[in-house]
Structures are given as structure tokens and as C-alpha cells.
Amino acid sequence: MDPQNLEYINQLLDKDVELREKIKDQVTEFDKKTRTLTGLLNKIHSTPPSQVPELVATVTPVLQSCKETTAALAELTPPNQFWRWKDMWSVSLRNAVFSAAFVEYLRSGGLLSLPRAAETLGIKDEWQDRFTLSAEDYLHALITMVNELSRLAVNSVTMGDFEQPLKISTFVKDLFAGFAMLNLKNDALRRRYDSLKYDIKKIEEVVYDVSLRKLAPVQTDNT
Amino acid sequence: MDPQNLEYINQLLDKDVELREKIKDQVTEFDKKTRTLTGLLNKIHSTPPSQVPELVATVTPVLQSCKETTAALAELTPPNQFWRWKDMWSVSLRNAVFSAAFVEYLRSGGLLSLPRAAETLGIKDEWQDRFTLSAEDYLHALITMVNELSRLAVNSVTMGDFEQPLKISTFVKDLFAGFAMLNLKNDALRRRYDSLKYDIKKIEEVVYDVSLRKLAPVQTDNT
Amino acid sequence: MDPQNLEYINQLLDKDVELREKIKDQVTEFDKKTRTLTGLLNKIHSTPPSQVPELVATVTPVLQSCKETTAALAELTPPNQFWRWKDMWSVSLRNAVFSAAFVEYLRSGGLLSLPRAAETLGIKDEWQDRFTLSAEDYLHALITMVNELSRLAVNSVTMGDFEQPLKISTFVKDLFAGFAMLNLKNDALRRRYDSLKYDIKKIEEVVYDVSLRKLAPVQTDNT
Amino acid sequence: MDPQNLEYINQLLDKDVELREKIKDQVTEFDKKTRTLTGLLNKIHSTPPSQVPELVATVTPVLQSCKETTAALAELTPPNQFWRWKDMWSVSLRNAVFSAAFVEYLRSGGLLSLPRAAETLGIKDEWQDRFTLSAEDYLHALITMVNELSRLAVNSVTMGDFEQPLKISTFVKDLFAGFAMLNLKNDALRRRYDSLKYDIKKIEEVVYDVSLRKLAPVQTDNT
Amino acid sequence: MDPQNLEYINQLLDKDVELREKIKDQVTEFDKKTRTLTGLLNKIHSTPPSQVPELVATVTPVLQSCKETTAALAELTPPNQFWRWKDMWSVSLRNAVFSAAFVEYLRSGGLLSLPRAAETLGIKDEWQDRFTLSAEDYLHALITMVNELSRLAVNSVTMGDFEQPLKISTFVKDLFAGFAMLNLKNDALRRRYDSLKYDIKKIEEVVYDVSLRKLAPVQTDNT
């Protein structure tokens, strides 16, 4: 084999290892940020309604900072190789999208759409072949949000807020109806979608308890 | 292989085999003690609040007796080889630490610190490179304690004690906030940490049930 | 190979094949009976307390009929070969013992001992080297019973029987304490024993729900 | 979820299935062609040296026709998704490259370089992100060629051609030295590279036999 | 399930179970015969050319006796259900066809056609939908024959017969050319076809050894 041919082939073989290292570093960064995000959002379960805007305010700058990471990953990924590397960051990306969507619910009570989610994280349309927000990742994030909302329904009552469970119930049922319109395959997404039923069941139980309590305070404190 | 080399290798090998046997014997002892400890502590789930101090009193001497075992193990382990052998006893050690920490919670409602846990089990600072209580083992023990506390929250209500779930809730959430600060890798500790969420959810639901029925004063935690 | 040697070996091989066939036939019979037993006992989950004695009465003759099968198997097994063939019938045997123990609980609320279980299935002491009830099989059967009892606790509540869960809770905790005293090695039995914890947790949660809502008298068991 | 968002997500989920079908059809085509190629080239093992050019001439148009298939595949693959789909056609592609390289050896005695191989199959540089000839596929094809050359060394002698084995020996050793310069990982390619040694061994045995026969016709025909 | 339906299902089931038993008995018979056949044919590897006709003569009556078995199986199989049950006997059938084809090669040096193979085993055209010789089974049998022929090529030389390898070489290459025409999918047949290459290589090496030493006339095959 002539040396040039050889050199060329050897280069091709080596490049990938190096790239993987660099992406890994960015993912570690990304992971730290999403860890902070979920840590902050976890406080919602003991935050009274009045202080929610304050909590949301502390989350926003961290969400904002994710833009740098997505930009760095888009920069690193060679054109056309999105599908080759995406598994490395999809866990982090889903967590970031979950945070963005949860914040949106807390702020406006509405659902963050896929393009808006991408925008919030600074993902640009022109990165299409290097870094994009797939439907699958977006849907995973929404399911994570529902998991948290069922917990929030329970904890709101503990904190004396009897309206939140009703709002959550309506919001989640609507979202669930949306999922029911999708033609999901028998994959991880389908399994997690199936598990949503338990969250709905929990929320319904809370709504049930709250409704009956309101009208019929059957038992009185007897500690 | 030249005979001298073979001879040398066999010497090294024999020494290790013998040491392993001796450690194994001590671990069997250790294991018996921790089995007794967890057996005794399991009774907490049907012990009314008034009788807890009595139960704690039966546990203390067994805990005390673990000191002999840790000393024996420290004696056996060659200098600098702590990490080589620790897998042999770490299950037992974690159970012992769990017992010590659980007893502490039952006694004072507070968290046993790592140095105090080591002290309780008679682990000396100067054994550092032969027998020590690693952060990892300590954290595993705390997670085991949370698992038990979520059960205790449920069983306390059954026994008519509606204060305990609230205490547990505060304590566990504080602990969870601590865990959330750690950058856990994808290892056993991470998996067990993830499972904590289920315990917290369960505890939250107990608190919810109690609050809803006004069986205990409304919780006003707002950390 | 010389013909005599060959002939000899072939005889040995053929005899086993034939015996295996015969045992298989009996096991198929045995399997049918235990399938009927578990089928009948499965009805307990929708049987109101008042009709339990009736259900137990339908099970008894089938249990009785197992005696023929155990006798046939003891007859077939050559002296000394118990350990060679026992794997063929141990699943069926465990199911039969489970049925006997479950019936005993339903009838008297008590635990069927190993010798009594053997007696119920017509297993004679003098078969020792051909057919016997090993401790392992007996314990497996008890674990299966606990699995069913945790389901029964749930379904009793659905049928409006709030006493049953309390009885089950006491019985199972007692049994569990017994298991904790055995020296189980790390095998299938140990793994199943570990899984008992989930059943106990489930039962505790049922008792909790019942107690919380004052559907049954407060439990004051303090074993 | 709003219907537009839903529609959009559903589309994304469906598109892939269809594309996979289309690529499959092209691969079936490709496969047929490479089957014909290897079928024709298999004749080399019973073709006397004088008729080789003729055989090569029959192969060329089939090789030529592969250009249509590579063009079709490049057309189908969405920009940037090369890495997502390449596994579907890599077996066929390697066979085509093998054929091209083998033909080149038969024609000129030289090694077809990677860029020339791509060119022969009509693979364009500008398809980079949709269809390209990877170093890995090229190297697999060369190894397949060596496998065939060791057979050819044997069969040449049978056909009375004692020069071919010597030519093959030089060519393969050169190629092998080239492979030795690559930094291969422990993957399929490495394993196949390792197996090359057996081909070289076989070729050496032929060279050995031929050398000694030529100088010392020890045995004479004694059928 | 309503009892009528259950009854009906059980009827269908019983019929199948019974049929399966009967077929199994026939297959056991069939298997014994083909075992005898392959046992006899195995002797070919130490039979000098002159005694081959004698060996063939001992095989013929056993082959003949297979007709009873095929008739019994055709009798048992319900109309149109050939493909439902054939997996039960296809191993035996392939072995029988292999024996018939091998005998034919030994007798005439030619290839036994599929219809003749069917005829030899007494398979009637009118059984078409109950018992037939499928192309797949026939091809499997031919591959088994090639496996044996490569062994025979080696052993013939040991016995001093230098013509046989040349005959085998021509015959097998013709057969291989036939196989190469098929579009095999990734199934068992494909895997076995791939293994043919090793047999061919072995045969080529034998021919090489013989040619090199001029033990037989130079081969001038140039298809």
C-alpha cells in the first residue's frame, strides 16, 4: 500500500476517538446545568403558590445558560453526523426540555410547543444536520413533566392549595388526549406513555378527595 | 517459567489465600451481628412511640459489639490494602452503619455524621489505610435508612402516631437535598439515589393523607 | 468398542430413558391436580368471608387425591435415586404444599408445619430414599402463600372485609420473623425471601389505608 | 396539545418507515449485482491465464452498472443521514469494492486505491453526507480479495501456472505490510486482519512446493 | 369463556395432541432408518473403489424401507397441513435424501434429481398437500452430500485412488455453480451454502496436491 493511502486511512480511523472525548466534556457540562435545574424545580413541592414566581425567576438564568452548551455541541458535531452522536446528550437534553416545559406551566399554565422548546434552549434551525430537538426527546420531556405534576397535585393539598390539583387535572388530561393521537411504536416512549395512566389515576384521586372534603368535611381533627 | 519465579509467585499466592480465609471468618461474624441488628430494628414498625427508647436500648449493646469485629479486620488488613479487601465486608459494614444511623434518628431525630458513625463502630483514625468508613458506604447506609423511614411513616399512622410522618418528611427532604448536591456517576449509588424518589413520594402521600384529614397540624415547611 | 462393553452401556442408557418417561407421566398427572388446586384457590380473591368454608370444602378432596400421585412416584423411583429425579416433580410438589398451607390458613388462621404438610399429601416416612418433602420445597411453598396473601389483603378490602388485612398482617409478620432466623444461603430461596419484603410493604399499606379511614379498629399489635 | 403540533410530530414519526422500505429495495438490487459479480469472478479458479482478459471483460459492464445503484442510494438518503442508514448496504458495498479490486489485480497486478475504488463505483465526493466509501468498508473488501488470492494460488498450480503464486505472494505480503501499519481497534476488522495470516501461510506453502518442485522433481508420476 | 367455546377449543386441541404423538412415533422410526443409512455410508471413507458396488448394495434395501415411513406420514397428515407438521420430520427426510443422492453419485457419478429422489423414497405426487419433498429439504441434502464428498476426496487419496478427487472436484463445482444461481436469504440454507466454500477449498487443495505430484493426469476443466 502506498504511504499516502495509508496515512489517509489512519487519519480517518483516529479522528472519531478525539471527537468523542470533546463531546463528552460538553455533555458533562450540560449535565451539571440540568442537575441544577431539576434541583431548583424540586423546591416547587414545598413552595406556596405566592412564592412560585420567585422560584421561576431563579430558574430562568440557568435555562438561559444552556444555550451556550447547545451551541458548543452544534459546533462540535461534524455536518451530517447528528444521528451518530445524539445518544450521548439525549438524557441531558430531555432534562433541559423538561425544565423549560415545567417552567412554562408554572408561569402560564400552558404547554410549551416543540419549536418554542427548541428556541428556549437556543437550538437554531440551521443546525438541522448537527443538533436538533427530535420529537422523541420532546415527548420524553413532557412525560417527565407529568410525573412531577402528579407529585405537585399531592403536595399542593398538603400546603393548603386546593385549586392547583384541579388545574393540573385539566392540563394533564388534555396532554394525555394529545398523546393518544400519536401513533407510537412499541418502544421506550410507548412504555413511558403507558405509565402516564398511573399519574392520572393519582391526580384523579386527589381531585376526588378534594371535592368531597370541600363539600362534606366528614371527619374532624381527632389526634 | 523458571522455577524460582514460580516459587515466588506461589508464595505471594499462598499469603493472599490465607488472608482471604481469615477475613472471611471475620465477615461471617460481622454478618451475624448485623443480621441481629436489622432483626431488632425491624420491630420498630409495630412499636408504639412510647416503647421506642426501650427498643433502642436493646440495640445498643449489639452495636457496641461490632467494635471487636472492626478491630479484628483492621488488624488483618495489610498496610495500604484497604481498598483491595473492602468489598468483602462492605455489605455488613453498610448494614451496621444503617443501624447506627437509624438508632440515632430514633433517639434524637437528627442525622448521625460520618465521623460519629465511625466512632460508634470503633473505627480508629489511625487505621486509615487498613480499615476506614468510606463516604460511599456511609451514603449507602443513609439510603437504606430512608427506605425504612418511608415504611415507618406508613406504619406510624397505623399505630395512631400522626406526628412521626411529618418529622420523617422534613428529615428525609433535608437529606435528599444533600444527595442532590452530589455529582453521582452511573453506578450503584446513583441507582439507589434514584430509588429515593419513590420513598419521598410515599412519604409525601402519607403527609397528604394526614393533612387532608387534619389529623395533624398543617405543615408549614417552606425551605 | 467391544460388543459386551457396548451392550452394557446401552442397557444403562435405555433403562433411564424408560424410567424418565414413566415419571413424566405421573408428573403430568400431578401437574393437572395442582393446577386444579390453584385454580380453585384463586377464587378466594372474589369470595366473601362467609363463603370461604364452602370454597375450602371443594379443595379438600383434590388435595386428598394427591396422595395417589405421591404414592405412585414413590413406587417408581428406584431406591437411592430420589435426588436424581426430584427436580422433575418439585414444581408440582411445591404447588401442592402451597395449596395445603393456604387451605390451613383459611381454615384455622394457623401455619401448616412441614411434617403436617407431608402427611396431608400422604408422604410416608419410610419412603425417605425415594420420595420426601425437603425443607427447601416446603419453604418455597410458604413464600408462594405469602405472595397470595398480599393479594388477598387488597381484594378483601375491595369486598368490604376490613378485618382480613389485619389478620394477614399479623400472620405474615410472624412468618417473616421465622424466615429471618433461618440460615439461607445465597440461592433461589434467598432471592425469593428477599422479595417477601415487597409483600409485607404492600400489606402494611393496606392496613394503613384501613386504619387511616377508621374502617377497622386501630391495630395494637406490638410483637 | 394543539392539532398542528400533533400533526407535525406524527409526520416525523412516520417518515422513517417509508424511507427504510425504499432503501431496502435498492439494496436488494445492489445485492443481485454483487452476486453476479462474485459468481463471474469465481470462474477465475478454473480459467487458464490466457483467458483471464476475456473473463475480466465480462465483469466490467456489471461493475459499471453498480453506478446506478450507488446514485439511487445517494439520492434516497436524506442529507446528513449517512451514518443512520449505512449498515443496510455495507455488505453489498464491500462485495462491489472487492470485485473492483480483484479485477484491478487481475488486469494490472496492482492495488486499487480507496479513491479509485469509489470512482469505479461512481461514488461522488459531493455525496459526502449521504453516501460515501468508508475506510472500514474498503479494508474489508481488500481482506476478502486476499482470501480469494490464496485460493487462486492453489488453483493456478493445478492449472499448470507456476508464476501466479509467486506474483500473489509478493502482492499479498506487500498488502499485509500495509495493514500492519494501521492502528486497528479490537473489532471485526481486526479479527479479519488476523485471519490473513492463514492465507499468507497457505500461499507460502504453495510457493515452497513450487520452488522445490521446479528444482527437484523428486517423484515421478506413478498412478 | 363460555363453556361451549371452551369445549370446542379443547376438542381442537385434543385432536392436535393425538396427531402429534402419532407423527412422533413415525419420525422415531424414520430416524432409526436414516441413522442406519448414514452409518453404512460412513464406511465409504475406508472402502477401496473396487468394493463400492458391494457397499451400495447393502444400502439399497434400507433406502427402500423408507417408503413405508413416508406412506405412513402421508396417511397421518390432514389435507393441506403439510407445512404445519413438516418440521417434525425434515431432519430425517433430509438425511434420507442425502443417502439416496450419495448412493446415486457413487453408482453413476451423476446428480439425483428432485423427482427421482422423491420417487426413491416412495413419495407420491398425489400427496402434494400432505407429504412432499420440498426444494429446501432437497438442497439441504445436497449440501450434506458435498460435506461428505470433501472428506471422500481426502480419504480416496489415502487409499491410493487419485482419480476420485478429480471427479469429485468437477461434480462439486458444477453443483456449486447451481447453488450460486439461487437468491438465498439470510436463513439456514444460506449459512450452509456459505460453508460449502470450505469444502470446495479443501477439494481444490487435494486436487492441487495430486496435480503437483503428477499423480493423476493434469486437469483441463475450463468451464
Place this chain on the structure above:
Amino acid sequence: MDPQNLEYINQLLDKDVELREKIKDQVTEFDKKTRTLTGLLNKIHSTPPSQVPELVATVTPVLQSCKETTAALAELTPPNQFWRWKDMWSVSLRNAVFSAAFVEYLRSGGLLSLPRAAETLGIKDEWQDRFTLSAEDYLHALITMVNELSRLAVNSVTMGDFEQPLKISTFVKDLFAGFAMLNLKNDALRRRYDSLKYDIKKIEEVVYDVSLRKLAPVQTDNT
């Protein structure tokens, strides 16, 4: 559980643990001896024919010493429990039988029969229900011997002994014909028997190489 029942079960469980330990110790001993045996016999592959008797002489006392181990195992095994424990020592036993059979071949060129194998290892008829040599273990040992003989055929030629392969070929073919007459079911033994074909092929190829080059007298075996 009542204490008596518990005590009884614990006794049963403990007894087994203890016995297992004792058997394990003996098996470790047995294993050492068979390791020595195979180690010594492995030297055959580089031992010239003239020194074989000497090698055999070194093996005999070790074989002899196995009698103590079999006696110890027979002593330990409770009456009737042969089938319970035999898996613990069957690997060692097969290795010992292999050694005995290999030695017999090297000494006399003949096959050691099953009863003679048992006798060589000191296994007494009256131990029937505690320690015996099963047909299965004997046959496994013979297959291991064939594996070694095919290696020996190769290595004999390397050492310039061209007679040994011919002797091995005859011996192994005879043995193989014997195996073909056994009714082996589809189990481990059957799979290993199937693998014998590769050993026979290998031996045939060695005989071929030797015959082709007239390195030994033409073989005229026609079994």
C-alpha cells in the same frame, strides 16, 4: 412459625451445608490430582515414541492415588444421596477416567472398558448408592481422549513418527462406530459426540498428508 418447626428446618439446612463443605475439600484434592495427571499426559505431545513407556510410568502412581479420594468421597456421601452430590465431582472424575483410558491406549493401544475404568480408580461395586462411575461420565472421558488423540496425530508427525497417526486413525474410527450405535439423547453428550466428527476429519487429513507423501506404508484398513 413455632420454634419446634423452625428448629427442625434449621437442622436440615445446616447438615447439608456442613456436608457440602466436606465434599468440597475432597473434590479440591481430587482436582489437584487430575490436574497433575493431565499435566503429565500433556507431555506426550513432545515425547518421542521411545520414551512413552517412561512417561506412562510416571503417571501410574498418581492414578493409583486417586483410589484414596474415591474412597473418601464414598465414605462421605450418605446412603442414597449419590445423585444429589455427584455434580460436585463429575468434572474431576471424568478427567481421572480420561487419564486412565489415555494411559491404557498408550500402553496397549486398546480401549479401557467401563468396569476396568472403575476398577483402576478403586471404585467398588458395593458403593452403588454413594459413589459409582456412570455411563455418561465414562463416555465424556472417552470423547476427551479422542480430542487429545487428534492433537497427538498432528504432533507425532512433527516429531517424525509417521506410524502413530495410522494407529490413532484405526482406533478412533472403531470407537466412533461404537458411539454411533448408542442411543444418545439430545444433550451435552450428544453435542460432544457430534464434535467428534471434527477430530476424525483432522486425523484423516494427517493420514492423508502422510500417505500422499509416502512417508508411511499405504493404509489398507477396510473395516
Place this chain on the structure above:
Amino acid sequence: MSVVLSSRDSILEVFDHFRDELDDFHDRRERLIKCSRDVTNLSKKVIFLIHRSLTEGLGQSDERETSLRAVSRAKEKLKDVQNLFAGMREEVAGDRFWRHQRNVSPGLQEYIEALSLAHYLECQTLISYEEVQKSLSDADGTPYFPLPLDDYLLGLSDLTGELMRYAISSISRRGGRSKANEVCIFVRGCRADFEGLTPHFRELRKKQQVTSQSLEKIEDVAYAIAVRSSEYDLPPELLDDIVERTVAE
């Protein structure tokens, strides 16, 4: 065709014939697999449609009415599936059905799952073997192909998973609360019926475990409902009214 083939050409000639035969077989196989995949997808969509229709009905109309509307929509769509089976008729005529059974089987089972779910919602019973076979027959009652017993049973076994989903979502459905109990008893019966057949069908044995898990989940739902109703001791209708009013506020 000569009986013994002694030249390369004669060999190639017969292999030419084999090639056609094998190609024919593989092509049919591909067509049937594709068709079975279409059947699977359509059937899955029917199942989704049913769940969706039941969800949509939430509180707006009477439970029975909601069910029947779901059933009628499903039946509409199931006709498309039945047409696909009718289209296979020729491909699997004669002895070909059993040759290709394994290729058709996944779709067939999914169809039976969807069909039996619609049937359950309509009649509260398990669809019978003959009813399924009839749905796979032409107007004269001639079957397109024989219905394999294992496909029938395996399809029914999957039904229990869908009923579990139905039971869980019933908790948020007006009047549906009593449904959970009904489904629980029904699935318990299915499991018992299947149990007797497991010795003969290995795959059913595996699915029985899934059925047992589904049953436990349904039991948990029935339990959750029972526990909550017991606490108040009001008629379920009234409870429903109260909840509805609160949510509507």
C-alpha cells in the same frame, strides 16, 4: 427432465427452476409479512381509537353510550383490516397457509386483540373461536384461511393488557368507577381459563405472567376506588356528582 443429471448444463437447468421456486416463495413471504405489518398497524390504531373514544366521552354522556360509540367506530375500522385478510386469500390458498402461518401470525394476533376488545365493550364477554373465524370469512361463511388455535389464544391473552389500561383510566370516568370491578372479575376469569391451556402453548405460558401482572394492577384500581368510597359511605352516583361539580367550578 432426466432423472440423473450428469452434465453441468443439466444441473444448471434444474437449479434455474429452483431459483424461480425459491424466489416465488420469498416474494410471497415478503408480501405477506408486509401485509401482516399493515394489519398490525391498523389493529393497533383501532385499539388506540377505542381508548381515545372512551376518554373523549369523559363525563359528557352516559357510560354505556360512550362504549357503544367507541365500538361502532372500531367496527368501522376493523372492516378495513378484514378486507386486508380477504386480500390475502389467494396468497394462502391450499397448503400455503400453514407454510406462511408464522409470517401472518403477528398481524392476526393483533387483529384478534382489537376485535376482542371491541367485542368485550359491546357484550362484556370473551369473543368465541367461531366468531373470530366468522369475521375472517366471506359472505358465504367460507373462511379465508383456517384460524390457528394459538393465534386465537395469544390474541385474547393480549386483550387483558388493554383491559388493564381501560380499568385504570376508568377511575377518571363518570360511572366508570363501577367498571373497574367488572373488568377485574372478567380478567380474573380469563386468567383462570387460560391457565388450563398453558401446558399446550409455550408462548401462552409467558403471556400468562403478563396477564397476572395486569390483573394485579386492576385489583389495585378496584381497591383504590373501594377504599375511597368506603370512607364516605355515599352512593357512587352521588359521589360522582359531587366531584363533577367541583371540577366544573
Place this chain on the structure above:
Amino acid sequence: MSVVLSSRDSILEVFDHFRDELDDFHDRRERLIKCSRDVTNLSKKVIFLIHRSLTEGLGQSDERETSLRAVSRAKEKLKDVQNLFAGMREEVAGDRFWRHQRNVSPGLQEYIEALSLAHYLECQTLISYEEVQKSLSDADGTPYFPLPLDDYLLGLSDLTGELMRYAISSISRRGGRSKANEVCIFVRGCRADFEGLTPHFRELRKKQQVTSQSLEKIEDVAYAIAVRSSEYDLPPELLDDIVERTVAE
């Protein structure tokens, strides 16, 4: 630090400390894994270099000379590897070595494989434990870290695979023909020596199987050479000359 932590803040304070400790550990672990990977890669390159050097020598010079040239090139490169180990010294000081042994182990074994191959080519013996430990020590003979017995043995076990490659390619090497036999005897000895140690090392047991396979392959090579030489009955040197002349023509 208080012994019992009863406020959230005190808990967070100690966890802050745990975080630093765990991060420190993970970071060191990452560094060592990376370093071990570098060692593996460099060592693999040394092995390749040796095979390559032996191939290059083909027929041009005397066998012994070729080997020694390969060895001296290898030793040069092995120094780089040894420097990497020296660089790890601080990271694995005190009790840390055993904590991270598993992270260092893959590289260490590959290094031993390369080192022992060079050693074999130079001395025709198996490198001793002490020699390996010495190569991992500073100028004063103080070890960078203790050499685990299993890494030593597992590295040597892999050596047999490389010797198999060496033996197979020796068939095309002048004067190398006699090498195959030498290697065969040597590997047979290795296998026997390792056999006695397998009860104590599970991984070695698995590798023994690979060693046995390698041995059989080497035996086949020795056989192939023997068979061919026997046919002519000429001294190997002369056979080599004849082959060389023919190829050169």
C-alpha cells in the same frame, strides 16, 4: 463539625464535603482510565511494531539480527509507556493504588503483554514477576506501585496469542522455520505452568482456553513445516536457499 446534624444547613454542609470528596475520586478515576487507555494504545503499537519489524526483516538479514532489531525498537517505545506509569505514581500513592487497580489494570496487562513479547524475543524465556516489577520502578528500585499478581499472569497469558501470530508468520521467514518448533515447545510450557494457577484466577481460566487454541494453531504450523520438509529430506538451510532463489527470479 457537630456529631449529630439536626438542621438542613448542617446536613448540606457535610454533603458539600462529600461532593468534593466524590468529585475528587471520580476525577482521579477518569484521569487514570484515560492514562490506562493511553498505555493500552501505546503497548498495542509496540506489539504491532514488533510484528512489523519481524516482517520487514524478511530474508534480508539473519533471523537473530532481525529479532534483536525488533527488540531494541520495542524497548525504545516501551520507555514511553514506563514514563506514563511513572507519571501515575502520585495518583496511586498510599492506599489509592488498590482503590483504582481495576482502572489501571487493562493498560497494565497490555503493557506486560508487550514487554514479555520483547523479552521472549531477546531471551527466549518468560519474563519474571520481579523483572516486570523492576521495569515499573524508579532508578532507586522503588516501585511506582505494587504489581498485582493477576495482572502479571493475565498479561503473560495474552503473550501466547502474540506468539501464535509470530509462529504463523514465521513460515514465510527465512530461518524462521525452525522458530515455529521452538515457539511450540515454549507455549506448551506456558500453558502447563498457567494450568496450576487457574484455580485461583477466574479470568485466567477463561484465557487458558484461548491459550489452548493458540497452541493448537502453533502445532498446526509446526506440523505443516515438518510434513513438507520430510518429503524432501534436505537440510532446512538448503530448502530456504532454494525457495529464496525461486522467489527472487
